[in-house]
Amino acid sequence: MPDSANSKPVLNTHAEGEHPPHSLPGSTAPATQGADKASTASHPHDSKPDPTTGGEKGILHPSDGKAPGATREELLSGKNSSQDAERGLPTASATSASQQPSSEKPQLPALVKTLRSNLRQYPDFPQPGILFEDILPLFASPKLFETLLTALELLITSHLGKDPRIDVVVGLESRGFLFGPALALRLGAGFVPVRKPGKLPGTVKSVGFQKEYGGDSFEMQADAVKSGQRVLIADDIIATGGSAAAAGDLVRQLGGELVGYVFMMELEFLKGRDKLDVEVFTLFSGQEEGLDSKAKDSESKETEQEREQKRVKMSGNKAEEVEFPMGMIKEPADDWDNWRNSWGNWLVFFLLSLLALICSILSLWPQPIGNLVRRSTDGLTTDWPFWIVVGAMHQVRLAPYTPHNGSRKSMLMLSQVGGGVLMASSKVIQDQFEARKGGWAIIGHENLGLFGLILPLHAMILGLTTLVQTNLLPPRTSKLSQTSSVLIWLCVAASVASLLAIPLTSKRQLSMDGDGWWQWVDLVSLLMIYALVVATDSFN
Ligand SMILES: O=P(O)(O)OC[C@H]1O[C@H](OP(=O)(O)OP(=O)(O)O)[C@H](O)[C@@H]1O
Ligand SMILES: Nc1ncnc2[nH]cnc12
Known part of the structure:
Protein backbone atom coordinates (compact mmCIF):
# COMPACT_ATOMS: atom_id res chain seq x y z
CA MET A 1 0.00 0.00 0.00
CA PRO A 2 1.49 3.37 -0.94
CA ASP A 3 2.29 5.79 1.84
CA SER A 4 -0.30 8.15 0.59
CA ALA A 5 -3.00 5.54 0.47
CA ASN A 6 -4.44 6.31 3.85
CA SER A 7 -3.80 9.99 3.83
CA LYS A 8 -6.97 11.98 4.14
CA PRO A 9 -7.73 15.07 2.15
CA VAL A 10 -6.08 18.15 3.52
CA LEU A 11 -8.60 20.66 4.68
CA ASN A 12 -8.31 23.75 2.55
CA THR A 13 -8.49 26.49 5.08
CA HIS A 14 -6.48 28.94 3.01
CA ALA A 15 -7.95 32.20 1.86
CA GLU A 16 -8.55 32.45 -1.89
CA GLY A 17 -5.27 34.08 -2.74
CA GLU A 18 -3.39 31.69 -0.47
CA HIS A 19 -4.69 28.54 -2.08
CA PRO A 20 -1.71 26.21 -2.22
CA PRO A 21 -0.60 24.92 -5.59
CA HIS A 22 -2.33 21.72 -6.65
CA SER A 23 -0.21 18.79 -5.69
CA LEU A 24 -0.01 15.15 -6.58
CA PRO A 25 -0.99 12.56 -4.00
CA GLY A 26 2.56 11.79 -3.10
CA SER A 27 3.18 15.37 -2.11
CA THR A 28 0.01 15.69 -0.10
CA ALA A 29 0.74 15.94 3.57
CA PRO A 30 -1.29 13.32 5.41
CA ALA A 31 -4.04 14.88 7.43
CA THR A 32 -6.01 13.33 10.24
CA GLN A 33 -9.37 14.86 9.60
CA GLY A 34 -11.98 15.06 6.87
CA ALA A 35 -12.69 18.18 4.89
CA ASP A 36 -15.53 19.22 7.14
CA LYS A 37 -13.88 19.06 10.52
CA ALA A 38 -13.38 22.77 10.96
CA SER A 39 -16.95 23.50 10.08
CA THR A 40 -18.71 20.67 11.87
CA ALA A 41 -16.98 21.23 15.15
CA SER A 42 -18.59 24.60 15.47
CA HIS A 43 -21.78 23.81 13.67
CA PRO A 44 -24.74 24.49 15.93
CA HIS A 45 -27.29 21.72 15.40
CA ASP A 46 -30.27 23.70 16.48
CA SER A 47 -29.68 26.17 13.72
CA LYS A 48 -29.86 23.42 11.13
CA PRO A 49 -32.60 24.25 8.66
CA ASP A 50 -35.16 21.56 8.19
CA PRO A 51 -35.35 20.98 4.46
CA THR A 52 -38.84 19.60 4.84
CA THR A 53 -40.17 22.74 6.46
CA GLY A 54 -39.50 26.45 6.28
CA GLY A 55 -35.82 26.17 5.45
CA GLU A 56 -36.58 24.02 2.45
CA LYS A 57 -38.82 26.67 0.96
CA GLY A 58 -35.78 28.60 -0.05
CA ILE A 59 -34.35 25.50 -1.65
CA LEU A 60 -37.39 24.77 -3.69
CA HIS A 61 -37.92 28.37 -4.77
CA PRO A 62 -34.51 29.85 -5.50
CA SER A 63 -36.01 33.20 -6.43
CA ASP A 64 -36.97 34.00 -2.85
CA GLY A 65 -33.28 34.39 -2.09
CA LYS A 66 -33.40 32.29 1.07
CA ALA A 67 -31.90 29.09 -0.27
CA PRO A 68 -29.04 27.74 1.82
CA GLY A 69 -27.03 26.74 -1.27
CA ALA A 70 -25.70 28.86 -4.05
CA THR A 71 -25.84 28.81 -7.83
CA ARG A 72 -22.75 27.75 -9.69
CA GLU A 73 -21.97 31.31 -10.68
CA GLU A 74 -22.42 32.53 -7.15
CA LEU A 75 -20.11 29.81 -6.02
CA LEU A 76 -17.51 30.61 -8.57
CA SER A 77 -17.76 34.39 -8.56
CA GLY A 78 -18.89 35.10 -5.06
CA LYS A 79 -21.84 37.16 -6.40
CA ASN A 80 -25.49 36.47 -5.75
CA SER A 81 -27.17 35.49 -8.98
CA SER A 82 -30.56 34.64 -7.58
CA GLN A 83 -32.01 37.64 -9.41
CA ASP A 84 -30.60 36.29 -12.65
CA ALA A 85 -32.22 32.98 -11.89
CA GLU A 86 -35.48 34.79 -11.32
CA ARG A 87 -35.19 36.37 -14.74
CA GLY A 88 -34.61 32.97 -16.27
CA LEU A 89 -30.91 33.46 -16.90
CA PRO A 90 -28.76 30.35 -16.61
CA THR A 91 -27.46 29.78 -13.11
CA ALA A 92 -24.81 27.24 -14.02
CA SER A 93 -21.85 27.59 -16.32
CA ALA A 94 -19.85 24.93 -18.09
CA THR A 95 -16.65 26.25 -16.58
CA SER A 96 -14.86 23.91 -14.26
CA ALA A 97 -14.15 25.27 -10.78
CA SER A 98 -10.50 24.43 -11.25
CA GLN A 99 -10.41 26.61 -14.38
CA GLN A 100 -11.53 29.70 -12.49
CA PRO A 101 -9.03 32.44 -11.77
CA SER A 102 -7.70 31.77 -8.29
CA SER A 103 -9.11 35.07 -6.98
CA GLU A 104 -12.62 33.80 -7.80
CA LYS A 105 -12.31 30.30 -6.42
CA PRO A 106 -14.85 29.26 -3.86
CA GLN A 107 -13.54 28.08 -0.52
CA LEU A 108 -14.05 24.44 0.18
CA PRO A 109 -14.71 24.76 3.94
CA ALA A 110 -17.52 27.24 3.36
CA LEU A 111 -19.15 25.00 0.79
CA VAL A 112 -18.79 21.97 3.03
CA LYS A 113 -20.38 23.85 5.89
CA THR A 114 -23.40 24.76 3.80
CA LEU A 115 -23.77 21.23 2.56
CA ARG A 116 -23.32 19.66 5.93
CA SER A 117 -26.02 21.78 7.49
CA ASN A 118 -28.51 20.29 5.06
CA LEU A 119 -27.91 16.64 5.85
CA ARG A 120 -30.37 14.69 7.95
CA GLN A 121 -30.00 11.68 10.20
CA GLU A 153 -14.51 19.06 -7.89
CA LEU A 154 -12.39 21.28 -5.64
CA LEU A 155 -11.67 18.38 -3.34
CA ILE A 156 -10.49 16.23 -6.20
CA THR A 157 -8.46 18.85 -8.04
CA SER A 158 -6.78 20.00 -4.86
CA HIS A 159 -5.39 16.47 -4.51
CA LEU A 160 -4.96 15.18 -8.02
CA GLY A 161 -4.03 18.49 -9.61
CA LYS A 162 -5.83 20.93 -11.89
CA ASP A 163 -6.05 18.29 -14.57
CA PRO A 164 -6.70 15.08 -12.69
CA ARG A 165 -6.81 13.10 -15.99
CA ILE A 166 -9.72 10.96 -14.94
CA ASP A 167 -11.04 8.91 -17.86
CA LEU A 172 -21.95 2.79 -7.16
CA GLU A 173 -25.61 1.85 -7.13
CA SER A 174 -27.68 3.58 -6.20
CA ARG A 175 -26.74 6.75 -4.37
CA GLY A 176 -23.48 6.96 -6.30
CA PHE A 177 -25.65 7.45 -9.37
CA LEU A 178 -27.07 10.66 -7.96
CA PHE A 179 -23.94 12.70 -8.53
CA GLY A 180 -21.51 10.39 -10.35
CA PRO A 181 -22.57 11.36 -13.88
CA ALA A 182 -22.65 15.09 -13.08
CA LEU A 183 -19.23 14.88 -11.44
CA ALA A 184 -17.92 12.97 -14.45
CA LEU A 185 -19.05 15.82 -16.71
CA ARG A 186 -17.29 18.34 -14.51
CA LEU A 187 -14.08 16.30 -14.71
CA GLY A 188 -14.40 15.74 -18.45
CA ALA A 189 -14.69 12.01 -17.82
CA ARG A 195 -24.80 -2.20 -10.27
CA LYS A 196 -26.38 -4.69 -7.94
CA PRO A 197 -26.72 -8.18 -9.42
CA GLY A 198 -28.88 -9.04 -12.38
CA LYS A 199 -29.38 -5.50 -13.65
CA LEU A 200 -26.70 -5.24 -16.34
CA PRO A 201 -26.99 -6.90 -19.75
CA GLY A 202 -24.18 -8.68 -21.58
CA THR A 203 -21.09 -10.18 -20.03
CA VAL A 204 -20.56 -8.94 -16.51
CA LYS A 205 -17.96 -9.32 -13.79
CA SER A 206 -19.25 -9.67 -10.27
CA VAL A 207 -17.93 -9.64 -6.74
CA GLY A 208 -19.61 -10.22 -3.36
CA PHE A 209 -18.98 -8.15 -0.23
CA GLN A 210 -20.21 -7.18 3.23
CA LYS A 211 -21.33 -3.65 4.11
CA GLU A 212 -22.51 -1.80 7.19
CA TYR A 213 -25.88 -3.48 7.20
CA GLY A 214 -25.56 -6.81 5.45
CA GLY A 215 -24.15 -8.65 2.46
CA ASP A 216 -24.50 -7.72 -1.19
CA SER A 217 -22.78 -8.10 -4.52
CA PHE A 218 -21.81 -5.77 -7.34
CA GLU A 219 -21.52 -6.16 -11.09
CA MET A 220 -19.90 -4.22 -13.94
CA GLN A 221 -20.17 -4.78 -17.67
CA ALA A 222 -16.99 -6.50 -18.73
CA ASP A 223 -16.17 -3.89 -21.39
CA ALA A 224 -17.15 -0.83 -19.36
CA VAL A 225 -13.59 0.17 -18.50
CA LYS A 226 -10.76 -0.17 -20.99
CA SER A 227 -7.34 -1.38 -20.00
CA GLY A 228 -5.21 1.44 -18.58
CA GLN A 229 -8.07 3.94 -18.16
CA ARG A 230 -7.74 6.13 -15.09
CA VAL A 231 -10.73 5.55 -12.85
CA LEU A 232 -12.19 7.46 -9.93
CA ILE A 233 -14.83 5.65 -7.87
CA ALA A 234 -17.64 7.81 -6.50
CA ASP A 235 -20.22 7.01 -3.85
CA LEU A 267 -18.27 7.12 8.87
CA GLU A 268 -14.81 7.26 10.38
CA PHE A 269 -15.49 4.97 13.31
CA LEU A 270 -15.93 2.05 10.90
CA LYS A 271 -12.47 2.63 9.42
CA GLY A 272 -13.62 1.78 5.90
CA ARG A 273 -10.70 3.59 4.27
CA ASP A 274 -8.32 1.02 5.74
CA LYS A 275 -9.66 -1.42 3.16
CA LEU A 291 -27.70 12.38 16.56
CA ASP A 292 -28.84 15.84 15.79
CA SER A 293 -31.18 17.33 18.31
CA LYS A 294 -34.31 16.84 16.24
CA ALA A 295 -33.72 13.15 15.79
CA LYS A 296 -32.82 12.80 19.45
CA ASP A 297 -36.07 14.35 20.57
CA SER A 298 -38.34 12.43 18.30
CA GLU A 299 -36.73 9.10 17.71
CA SER A 300 -34.66 7.73 20.54
CA LYS A 301 -33.75 7.93 24.20
CA GLU A 302 -30.64 5.79 23.86
CA THR A 303 -27.37 7.13 25.09
CA GLU A 304 -24.68 7.68 22.53
CA GLN A 305 -22.67 4.85 24.04
CA GLU A 306 -25.55 2.42 23.63
CA ARG A 307 -25.94 3.58 20.08
CA GLU A 308 -22.25 3.12 19.42
CA GLN A 309 -22.42 -0.35 20.91
CA LYS A 310 -25.27 -1.25 18.54
CA ARG A 311 -23.47 0.21 15.56
CA VAL A 312 -20.48 -1.92 16.33
CA LYS A 313 -22.69 -4.99 16.46
CA MET A 314 -24.38 -4.11 13.20
CA SER A 315 -21.10 -3.81 11.38
CA GLY A 316 -20.97 -7.62 11.24
CA ASN A 317 -17.69 -9.19 10.30
CA LYS A 318 -15.98 -5.83 10.33
CA ALA A 319 -16.12 -5.76 14.11
CA GLU A 320 -12.43 -6.44 14.54
CA GLU A 321 -11.56 -3.27 12.74
CA VAL A 322 -13.88 -1.14 14.81
CA GLU A 323 -12.46 0.96 17.58
CA PHE A 324 -14.21 0.17 20.86
CA PRO A 325 -14.98 3.11 23.08
CA MET A 326 -13.20 3.08 26.43
CA GLY A 327 -14.61 0.58 28.88
CA MET A 328 -16.60 -1.27 26.28
CA ILE A 329 -16.19 -5.00 26.11
CA LYS A 330 -15.94 -6.63 22.74
CA GLU A 331 -18.83 -9.02 22.44
CA PRO A 332 -18.30 -12.71 21.69
CA ALA A 333 -20.96 -12.40 18.99
CA ASP A 334 -18.50 -10.38 16.94
CA ASP A 335 -15.95 -13.20 17.03
CA TRP A 336 -18.70 -15.61 16.13
CA ASP A 337 -19.64 -13.50 13.12
CA ASN A 338 -16.04 -13.30 12.00
CA TRP A 339 -15.63 -17.03 12.33
CA ARG A 340 -18.87 -17.82 10.62
CA ASN A 341 -18.20 -15.57 7.66
CA SER A 342 -14.70 -16.83 7.02
CA TRP A 343 -14.10 -19.06 4.04
CA GLY A 344 -12.64 -21.97 6.00
CA ASN A 345 -15.70 -22.38 8.11
CA TRP A 346 -18.12 -22.20 5.28
CA LEU A 347 -17.35 -25.89 4.73
CA VAL A 348 -18.36 -26.78 8.28
CA PHE A 349 -21.65 -25.00 7.86
CA PHE A 350 -22.18 -26.62 4.53
CA LEU A 351 -21.64 -30.11 5.94
CA LEU A 352 -23.86 -29.40 8.93
CA SER A 353 -26.55 -28.09 6.64
CA LEU A 354 -26.28 -31.14 4.46
CA LEU A 355 -26.62 -33.35 7.52
CA ALA A 356 -29.68 -31.41 8.64
CA LEU A 357 -31.12 -31.76 5.19
CA ILE A 358 -30.51 -35.51 5.06
CA CYS A 359 -32.05 -35.94 8.52
CA SER A 360 -35.07 -33.93 7.61
CA ILE A 361 -35.54 -35.84 4.36
CA LEU A 362 -35.18 -39.19 6.10
CA SER A 363 -37.66 -38.21 8.76
CA LEU A 364 -40.32 -37.76 6.11
CA TRP A 365 -39.99 -41.20 4.60
CA PRO A 366 -40.98 -43.73 7.28
CA GLN A 367 -44.60 -43.33 6.30
CA PRO A 368 -44.28 -44.10 2.58
CA ILE A 369 -41.63 -46.77 3.26
CA GLY A 370 -43.92 -48.32 5.89
CA ASN A 371 -46.75 -48.27 3.38
CA LEU A 372 -44.62 -50.17 0.95
CA VAL A 373 -43.52 -52.79 3.49
CA ARG A 374 -47.07 -53.30 4.75
CA ARG A 375 -48.48 -53.06 1.23
CA SER A 376 -51.08 -50.79 2.73
CA THR A 377 -51.81 -47.11 3.21
CA ASP A 378 -53.49 -47.78 6.54
CA GLY A 379 -52.72 -45.03 9.00
CA LEU A 380 -51.62 -42.60 6.36
CA THR A 381 -51.74 -39.08 7.70
CA THR A 382 -53.09 -37.40 4.68
CA ASP A 383 -52.07 -33.84 5.36
CA TRP A 384 -48.31 -34.19 5.49
CA PRO A 385 -47.64 -34.32 1.75
CA PHE A 386 -49.19 -30.91 1.41
CA TRP A 387 -47.01 -29.44 4.08
CA ILE A 388 -43.94 -30.99 2.54
CA VAL A 389 -44.69 -29.84 -0.97
CA VAL A 390 -45.82 -26.39 0.00
CA GLY A 391 -42.92 -26.06 2.41
CA ALA A 392 -40.52 -27.00 -0.35
CA MET A 393 -42.12 -24.47 -2.62
CA HIS A 394 -41.44 -21.82 -0.09
CA GLN A 395 -37.95 -23.02 0.54
CA VAL A 396 -37.01 -22.60 -3.08
CA ARG A 397 -38.68 -19.24 -3.12
CA LEU A 398 -37.01 -18.13 0.08
CA ALA A 399 -33.57 -19.28 -0.98
CA PRO A 400 -32.63 -16.17 -2.94
CA TYR A 401 -33.55 -13.94 -0.05
CA THR A 402 -31.92 -15.81 2.78
CA PRO A 403 -28.46 -15.37 4.25
CA HIS A 404 -26.24 -18.07 2.90
CA ASN A 405 -24.97 -19.83 5.89
CA GLY A 406 -26.20 -23.19 6.89
CA SER A 407 -27.39 -22.59 10.42
CA ARG A 408 -29.79 -19.83 9.58
CA LYS A 409 -30.94 -21.66 6.51
CA SER A 410 -31.68 -24.78 8.52
CA MET A 411 -33.70 -22.70 10.96
CA LEU A 412 -35.50 -21.21 8.04
CA MET A 413 -36.43 -24.64 6.84
CA LEU A 414 -38.38 -25.10 10.04
CA SER A 415 -40.31 -21.91 9.64
CA GLN A 416 -40.59 -22.00 5.91
CA VAL A 417 -44.32 -22.21 5.59
CA GLY A 418 -45.03 -19.36 7.99
CA GLY A 419 -42.17 -17.40 6.49
CA GLY A 420 -43.47 -18.16 3.06
CA VAL A 421 -46.84 -16.65 3.82
CA LEU A 422 -45.16 -13.53 5.13
CA MET A 423 -42.77 -13.36 2.22
CA ALA A 424 -45.55 -13.73 -0.26
CA SER A 425 -47.65 -11.04 1.32
CA SER A 426 -45.13 -8.42 2.43
CA LYS A 427 -42.84 -6.39 0.20
CA VAL A 428 -41.12 -5.05 3.32
CA ILE A 429 -40.12 -8.51 4.43
CA GLN A 430 -38.99 -9.40 0.94
CA ASP A 431 -36.81 -6.33 0.89
CA GLN A 432 -35.31 -7.15 4.27
CA PHE A 433 -34.41 -10.64 3.17
CA GLU A 434 -33.03 -9.26 -0.04
CA ALA A 435 -30.83 -6.86 1.90
CA ARG A 436 -29.33 -9.79 3.80
CA LYS A 437 -28.58 -12.06 0.92
CA GLY A 438 -24.93 -12.92 0.53
CA GLY A 439 -23.40 -15.38 -1.72
CA TRP A 440 -22.08 -18.78 -2.18
CA ALA A 441 -22.77 -20.30 -5.52
CA ILE A 442 -23.57 -23.96 -5.66
CA ILE A 443 -25.87 -24.47 -8.58
CA GLY A 444 -24.93 -21.59 -10.80
CA HIS A 445 -27.01 -18.84 -9.29
CA GLU A 446 -25.30 -16.98 -6.53
CA ASN A 447 -28.59 -16.54 -4.76
CA LEU A 448 -29.75 -20.12 -4.84
CA GLY A 449 -28.47 -22.62 -2.34
CA LEU A 450 -28.41 -26.39 -2.46
CA PHE A 451 -31.70 -26.59 -0.61
CA GLY A 452 -33.33 -24.60 -3.33
CA LEU A 453 -32.65 -27.47 -5.71
CA ILE A 454 -33.01 -30.51 -3.48
CA LEU A 455 -36.15 -29.62 -1.61
CA PRO A 456 -38.55 -29.15 -4.49
CA LEU A 457 -37.03 -32.20 -6.17
CA HIS A 458 -37.63 -34.14 -3.02
CA ALA A 459 -41.10 -32.66 -2.63
CA MET A 460 -41.95 -33.73 -6.12
CA ILE A 461 -40.79 -37.32 -5.57
CA LEU A 462 -42.54 -37.51 -2.21
CA GLY A 463 -45.78 -36.08 -3.58
CA LEU A 464 -45.75 -38.51 -6.51
CA THR A 465 -44.96 -41.45 -4.22
CA THR A 466 -47.91 -40.53 -2.04
CA LEU A 467 -50.22 -40.31 -4.99
CA VAL A 468 -49.08 -43.63 -6.39
CA GLN A 469 -49.34 -45.36 -3.03
CA THR A 470 -52.76 -44.01 -2.15
CA ASN A 471 -54.04 -45.12 -5.52
CA LEU A 472 -52.36 -48.50 -5.83
CA LEU A 473 -51.93 -49.93 -2.37
CA PRO A 474 -54.91 -51.61 -0.65
CA PRO A 475 -56.81 -51.14 1.57
CA ARG A 476 -57.61 -47.46 1.17
CA THR A 477 -59.01 -46.73 4.58
CA SER A 478 -57.75 -43.18 4.43
CA LYS A 479 -58.22 -42.68 0.75
CA LEU A 480 -57.66 -39.14 -0.44
CA SER A 481 -60.71 -37.25 -1.59
CA GLN A 482 -60.80 -36.21 -5.22
CA THR A 483 -60.22 -32.58 -4.23
CA LEU A 500 -37.85 -25.07 -14.06
CA ALA A 501 -37.69 -21.53 -12.69
CA ILE A 502 -34.17 -22.13 -11.40
CA PRO A 503 -32.40 -22.55 -14.75
CA LEU A 504 -34.71 -20.02 -16.36
CA THR A 505 -33.78 -17.39 -13.84
CA SER A 506 -30.23 -18.47 -13.14
CA LYS A 507 -28.69 -15.63 -15.09
CA ARG A 508 -30.78 -12.88 -13.64
CA GLN A 509 -31.76 -11.50 -10.32
CA LEU A 510 -35.04 -12.96 -9.21
CA SER A 511 -36.60 -9.61 -9.50
CA MET A 512 -38.97 -8.21 -6.95
CA ASP A 513 -39.80 -5.18 -9.01
CA GLY A 514 -42.43 -6.69 -11.18
CA ASP A 515 -40.55 -8.06 -14.16
CA GLY A 516 -39.12 -11.29 -12.78
CA TRP A 517 -40.22 -14.88 -12.98
CA TRP A 518 -40.04 -15.01 -9.26
CA GLN A 519 -43.23 -13.03 -9.03
CA TRP A 520 -44.97 -15.99 -10.61
CA VAL A 521 -43.34 -18.48 -8.31
CA ASP A 522 -44.51 -16.32 -5.40
CA LEU A 523 -48.00 -16.28 -6.74
CA VAL A 524 -48.12 -20.03 -7.27
CA SER A 525 -46.76 -20.59 -3.76
CA LEU A 526 -49.37 -18.35 -2.28
CA LEU A 527 -52.10 -20.21 -4.13
CA MET A 528 -50.65 -23.45 -2.81
CA ILE A 529 -50.95 -22.14 0.72
CA TYR A 530 -54.62 -21.49 0.13
CA ALA A 531 -54.93 -24.89 -1.48
CA LEU A 532 -53.35 -26.40 1.59
CA VAL A 533 -55.87 -24.76 3.88
CA VAL A 534 -58.75 -26.02 1.75
CA ALA A 535 -57.24 -29.49 1.49
CA THR A 536 -56.58 -29.82 5.20
CA ASP A 537 -60.14 -28.76 5.78
CA SER A 538 -61.42 -31.45 3.50
CA PHE A 539 -59.76 -34.16 5.63
CA ASN A 540 -61.68 -33.26 8.76
O1 LIG B 1 -18.94 1.12 3.18
P1 LIG B 1 -20.06 0.15 3.19
O2 LIG B 1 -20.25 -0.54 4.51
O3 LIG B 1 -19.94 -0.82 2.07
O4 LIG B 1 -21.42 0.95 2.98
C1 LIG B 1 -21.55 2.01 2.09
C2 LIG B 1 -22.60 1.73 1.07
O5 LIG B 1 -23.87 1.56 1.70
C3 LIG B 1 -24.82 2.39 1.05
O6 LIG B 1 -25.40 1.75 -0.03
P2 LIG B 1 -26.65 0.78 0.05
O7 LIG B 1 -26.17 -0.59 -0.23
O8 LIG B 1 -27.39 1.03 1.29
O9 LIG B 1 -27.48 1.11 -1.23
P3 LIG B 1 -28.13 2.38 -1.88
O10 LIG B 1 -27.03 3.29 -2.32
O11 LIG B 1 -28.83 1.72 -3.02
O12 LIG B 1 -29.07 3.03 -0.91
C4 LIG B 1 -24.01 3.55 0.55
O13 LIG B 1 -24.65 4.22 -0.53
C5 LIG B 1 -22.73 2.89 0.13
O14 LIG B 1 -22.78 2.43 -1.20
N1 LIG C 1 -25.18 4.91 8.29
C1 LIG C 1 -25.42 5.00 6.98
N2 LIG C 1 -26.20 5.99 6.51
C2 LIG C 1 -26.45 6.08 5.18
N3 LIG C 1 -25.94 5.24 4.27
C3 LIG C 1 -25.15 4.26 4.71
N4 LIG C 1 -24.49 3.29 4.06
C4 LIG C 1 -23.84 2.54 4.97
N5 LIG C 1 -24.03 3.01 6.20
C5 LIG C 1 -24.85 4.09 6.07
Missing part, protein backbone atom coordinates in the same frame (compact mmCIF):
# COMPACT_ATOMS: atom_id res chain seq x y z
CA TYR A 122 -32.46 8.90 10.93
CA PRO A 123 -31.85 6.56 13.86
CA ASP A 124 -32.54 2.84 13.50
CA PHE A 125 -32.84 2.86 9.73
CA PRO A 126 -32.76 0.55 7.83
CA GLN A 127 -32.07 -1.64 10.87
CA PRO A 128 -31.98 -1.03 14.61
CA GLY A 129 -28.64 0.41 15.61
CA ILE A 130 -27.88 2.13 12.32
CA LEU A 131 -27.87 5.91 12.29
CA PHE A 132 -28.78 6.62 8.70
CA GLU A 133 -27.22 9.64 7.03
CA ASP A 134 -29.68 11.13 4.58
CA ILE A 135 -27.96 13.02 1.78
CA LEU A 136 -31.04 13.44 -0.38
CA PRO A 137 -31.82 17.07 0.61
CA LEU A 138 -28.66 18.06 -1.25
CA PHE A 139 -30.22 16.85 -4.47
CA ALA A 140 -33.65 18.34 -3.89
CA SER A 141 -32.24 21.82 -4.38
CA PRO A 142 -30.46 22.84 -7.61
CA LYS A 143 -28.32 25.27 -5.66
CA LEU A 144 -27.21 22.69 -3.13
CA PHE A 145 -26.56 20.19 -5.89
CA GLU A 146 -24.42 22.75 -7.67
CA THR A 147 -22.61 23.49 -4.42
CA LEU A 148 -21.99 19.80 -3.91
CA LEU A 149 -20.50 19.34 -7.36
CA THR A 150 -18.25 22.34 -6.96
CA ALA A 151 -17.08 21.11 -3.56
CA LEU A 152 -16.33 17.63 -4.90
CA VAL A 168 -13.94 7.28 -16.08
CA VAL A 169 -15.95 8.05 -12.98
CA VAL A 170 -17.43 4.83 -11.66
CA GLY A 171 -20.58 5.38 -9.57
CA GLY A 190 -17.14 9.29 -18.82
CA PHE A 191 -19.47 7.62 -16.34
CA VAL A 192 -19.81 3.90 -15.73
CA PRO A 193 -22.19 2.32 -13.22
CA VAL A 194 -21.47 -0.46 -10.78
CA ASP A 236 -22.22 8.90 -1.27
CA ILE A 237 -20.91 7.24 1.88
CA ILE A 238 -18.07 5.04 2.98
CA ALA A 239 -18.98 3.03 6.06
CA THR A 240 -17.19 -0.33 6.43
CA GLY A 241 -15.63 0.19 3.00
CA GLY A 242 -16.97 -3.17 1.74
CA SER A 243 -18.82 -1.64 -1.23
CA ALA A 244 -15.92 0.57 -2.23
CA ALA A 245 -13.32 -2.19 -1.98
CA ALA A 246 -15.52 -4.51 -4.08
CA ALA A 247 -15.96 -1.82 -6.73
CA GLY A 248 -12.19 -1.27 -6.72
CA ASP A 249 -11.69 -5.00 -7.31
CA LEU A 250 -14.05 -4.90 -10.26
CA VAL A 251 -12.32 -1.90 -11.83
CA ARG A 252 -8.98 -3.65 -11.55
CA GLN A 253 -10.39 -6.93 -12.90
CA LEU A 254 -11.40 -4.93 -15.97
CA GLY A 255 -7.87 -3.55 -16.33
CA GLY A 256 -8.60 -0.01 -15.12
CA GLU A 257 -6.07 2.04 -13.17
CA LEU A 258 -7.76 2.96 -9.91
CA VAL A 259 -6.72 6.52 -9.13
CA GLY A 260 -8.84 7.24 -6.07
CA TYR A 261 -12.17 7.22 -4.32
CA VAL A 262 -14.43 10.17 -3.66
CA PHE A 263 -17.22 10.07 -1.09
CA MET A 264 -19.51 12.73 0.23
CA MET A 265 -19.31 11.29 3.73
CA GLU A 266 -17.12 8.98 5.75
CA LEU A 276 -8.76 0.88 0.28
CA ASP A 277 -5.27 1.06 -1.16
CA VAL A 278 -5.53 4.30 -3.11
CA GLU A 279 -6.32 7.86 -2.10
CA VAL A 280 -9.67 8.55 -0.47
CA PHE A 281 -11.31 11.98 -0.67
CA THR A 282 -14.24 12.82 1.55
CA LEU A 283 -16.18 16.00 2.23
CA PHE A 284 -17.68 15.19 5.62
CA SER A 285 -16.92 12.79 8.37
CA GLY A 286 -20.08 11.56 10.02
CA GLN A 287 -21.47 10.49 13.35
CA GLU A 288 -18.78 11.60 15.78
CA GLU A 289 -21.33 14.02 17.08
CA GLY A 290 -24.15 11.50 17.35
CA SER A 484 -57.19 -33.56 -2.17
CA SER A 485 -55.74 -35.61 -5.02
CA VAL A 486 -56.14 -32.69 -7.38
CA LEU A 487 -54.45 -30.40 -4.88
CA ILE A 488 -51.53 -32.77 -4.46
CA TRP A 489 -51.14 -32.93 -8.21
CA LEU A 490 -51.17 -29.16 -8.29
CA CYS A 491 -48.49 -29.05 -5.63
CA VAL A 492 -46.36 -31.48 -7.59
CA ALA A 493 -46.84 -29.39 -10.70
CA ALA A 494 -45.88 -26.29 -8.78
CA SER A 495 -42.72 -27.99 -7.55
CA VAL A 496 -41.81 -28.84 -11.12
CA ALA A 497 -42.45 -25.22 -12.06
CA SER A 498 -40.13 -24.12 -9.27
CA LEU A 499 -37.43 -26.40 -10.56
